[in-house]
Amino acid sequence: MGYKFATKAIHAGQHADPTTGAVMTPIYQTSTYQQAAPGDHKGYEYSRGTNPTRKALEDCLAALENGTYGLAFSSGMAATETVLKLLKPGDEVITGDDLYGGSYRIFTNVFEHYGIKFHFVNTSDPERIAERISSATRLIWVETPTNPTLKLADIEAIGKVAKEAGVLFAVDNTFASPYLQNPLDLGADIVMHSVTKYIGGHSDVVMGALVVNDRELYDRLFFYYNACGGTPGPQDSFLVLRGIKTLHLRMRAHCENGRRVAEYLKNHPRVEKIYWPGFEDHPGHNIAKKQMRDFGGMVSIVLRGASLEDTFKVAASFKVFTLAESLGGVESLINHPATMTHGSIPKEVREKVGVVDNLIRISVGVEDIEDLLADLEQALG
Secondary structure: OOOOOOHHHOOOOOOOOOOOOOOOOOOOOOOEEEEEEEOOOOOOOEEOOOOHHHHHHHHHHHHHHHEEEEEOOOHHHHHHHHHHHOOOOOOOEEEEEEOOEEEEHHHHHHHHHOOOOOEEEEEOOOOHOOOOOOOOOEEEEEEEOOOOOOOOOHHHHHHHHHHHOOOOOEEEOOHHHHHHHHHHHHHHOOEEEEOOOOOEEEOOOOOEEEEEEHHHHHHHHHHHHHHOOOOOOOOHHHHHHHOOHHHHHHHHHHHHHHHHHHHHHOOOOOOEEEEEEOOOOOHHHHHHHHHOOOOOOEEEEEOOOHHHHHHHHOOOOOOEEEOOOOOOOOOOEEOOOOOOOOOOOOOHHHHHHOOOOEEEEEEEOOOOOOHHHHHHEEEHH
């Protein structure tokens, strides 16, 4: 029988070491492997392509996403780039107008130079995607919830649009994590994670991942994974395997604290606007209820009437929250997207979708909620 999430997080892809009986997957700190004769090996030849520690992690990631094949990369951007290598000049991609800055940057500043065209649309409306599909469309790339304004996209509805058009459909599932959402079950072909965030969960590893069900698609992705070499080492793979074992516990705490923080901020006099999909008046609330198991630990706020200088002052005045890039770690973080994670997006482009100078993104950690609320109170004044 198939195991449930917590059991998979702790056991999937992992077996006691046959040599010693070690319960934890060993760190196979090796670049190469002995062969009995040329081509006669135990499934491992060279660690850029395959490594036993990384393979255990990839199998675990695939299990968590209810997928068949996993691939781990040295960063989320390396994973994203590998998907884009499936394309050729003249191909078109439909993606979100509210996108992580690194994704926007690689789409526009790297892959557009290779003759790939990107259409940035409001992915919270599947019809906006459907009307952009042409004979040249090869990929739909969606984040849900989006970074940082937490827009929701209906994965199932977009999956139907993609299938009808014969177009690959990839979902960046970083903000939700596999604990809250499983895009493959809803019709996606590829799931991408910045493993750096919730999956690793301890702000000590940079890594990315792809999970797929289709063998032919996996083989194509594996070719670029091996040929281009953006693969992680065994130490990082071990650390992520270790982090995954508490993913279900951490996500429950992130969601619980996220709710309390969002409820506190919703009526705060310094807050002009709040983005959190758990509120019934959030435009994507019903989609979130349908496809997510809870509403996550990410909250974004717009400070009422605050200048850039005022916003910087608030962002720098926290004592428990740390002003830093990234998200999804056990510690709470404050981020200023306009100058940090989304600084590579032109001002007029990011402001059109709400990434204004007085927006702050909050990654709610798993500290004691009373300390987090007290810190928000003193910082916002």
